[in-house]
Amino acid sequence: MSESQLDNMFINRLIAPEFNYLKRLIQFRLERHFDRNEGMSLPVLPAIETWSSHVPENILKATLSESELTLLLIALCPHFNSNLLDEVIQNTLASTGDFPQLGGVRGKNFRGFLPTGHTALFLLAGDNSKKRKEIQEVFNSGHFFEKNHILWLEEVPEGEPKMSGKIIISQEYAHLFIFGKASRPKFSMKFPAQIIETKMEWEDLVLDVETDKQIQEIKTWITHGNTLLNDWGMHKKIKPGFRVLFHGPPGTGKTLTAGLLGKHTGKDVFKIDLSMVVSKFIGETEKNLASLLSKAEKTDNILFFDEADALFGKRTSVRDAHDKYANQEVSYLLQRIEGYKGLVILASNLKNNIDEAFLRRFQSIVHFPLPKSAERLRLWKKAFPSKVRLHNDVNLSKNARNYELSGAEIMNVVQYSCLRALAANKKTIYQEYILSGIQREFQKSGKIMR
Structure with a gap:
């Protein structure tokens, strides 16, 4: 056995099995394309349970195809091993020069190889036109990856092929794969929310008896909601998530209760800055809320909309085009909040300020009266x-x-x-x-x- 072969064996042992598979897949496709080593066989993807990466639960349960799982690895590779793709490609193409069929681009800060849609087509389908079409469909809207905001193709300039866009995996999912837990989203224009933290305990909270009873019901859902939906099979009959309205005068414990719900269930509570979500420009409010929710959904934490009247207020009678659009905006917000899989708490001083369409869809409406x-x-x-x-x-x-x-x-x-x-x-x-x-x-x- 040659020295180079021994080196390759040693390197392969250091690489996680799923990325060692990806390395061999690249070598196989390149060697096959140039009619070298015809006896080389297509590598077998290791079972997802044997991966060294921390595979998120929803991906484990999704029963993805081998092509879809390999696409995940292609997207993840620069985040796990920034040099792997460059090393394999350069070693294999050392005597053949540039190879545009492989796709790939260089980033602004990251100067290594970043895979594009063409990279996925070449590695997963080769010259098989039918297979190439199947791979392109993975990037269409409605796919599991798109619905869960896991990975997508970066938009390309007008007139260029869609598949020349970079394959982007969301930072939240990259963090999940690497560390096994979701990262806390940072406050920004795309995520205008601050974490509510409290040093208080449940015994410090003084609530009306009926209010306290309803809060206990919410705690039960946070603890057992997944069991109800998945283990008991109720996901077919009820929508995911739990939507709650806290209403009552200022200072009656609405924000403190939200903070304690998070503290004692191990979840972060994100208080949304509505001034950064609501926009006077048509389409911007929906865009801002969609961005916020897509980030929050990775964390499975609690969203708290204080003074929610600004975002979820009553629809008005239609007098002009602006009123019509404002009502469409409320309808969109309703649809988007209904799809959120975690706990959403809206807080308002007056219940009557909230649109009835939202009220009908709350699982719980909790009154926080002034204390007796x-x-x-x-x-x-x-x-x-x-x-x-x-x-x-x-x-x-x-x-x-x-x-x-x-x-x-x-x-x-x-x-x-x-x-x-x-x-x-x-x-x-x-x-x-x-x-x-x-x-x-x-x-x-x-x-x-x-």
Whole structure:
């Protein structure tokens, strides 16, 4: 055995089995095209279960063909082994010069070989015209790859062949294959969302009994939704995902509840910045929302639309073309949200502000009322830090009975009272501080304190 053959054996052992297959496939196609080594046989794709890559669950269950799986490997290769394609091609073509049939381009930052649609045609179909047509159909809309935003062809300049476009695999799926988990999308114009994080716990949240009961139902869906859809076979009868409306006055716990749902189910909660989604330009809102959802769907996390009236408000009577388009926009949003496979929470101060078409499709509508006297007392008792002392003149029960405040307003009063104590170099909270804080909160909302 020659030294070069020994080197090749050693390299093959270092390469993951699926990419070693891809390497041999490239060698086979090139050698066959130039009528060299006719005894060389087409390599066999290793079973997907033996791949060293972390194959996402939805791809494992999709029962993809050998060609579709090989296409995935072609797209993934530059992300896994940036030199592999260049090395194999250059070694095989060392004496034949350039070979445009193989396709491929160079990137702006990445200077290695980036496969194109022509690369896929050559490697998967060779000169077989029927097979080449089948491969092209994989890139058409409606295919599993397109529906799940896994891979696609980059658009090419007008007049150039579609298959000359780069094969692009989404960054989210590339990350899944490499690390076995989805990457957190970063805040940007394409993903205008921030993660809600809280140090609070469920016991810190004070809710109405009926509200709390409905929140427990949502937790059950997050925990067992996949079992219901897949193991129990309900995916044929009900749509994926879970859509919830939180409605009620400001400061009643809607955002905190969303954060706790994520915290205690191990999911990120993305609060959508609607100012970056809603656009006055025709078509831009749908485009922005589609981009956001396509990224979010890879993470299987929770989407939280605060002040959702701006995006999901009522449709208007049609007076002009703009009204007609606005109504079409709402219809599109409805369709897109219905297709999201995770939990979507819309929050609004008023339930009546949300379009009825959305309301009919919510699995749960949760009212967050202002806390009653007993709930306000629990909030007052939980609110003060352990390092302060309440003076004897403080009557939390009386405060809870006499002053209708939301949980957020109570926390504002507590913060104000603690700052008054710190300014006086004391660790004692007086009723005077609390009443001053309540007066300030009433003034904010235009209420009269009695």
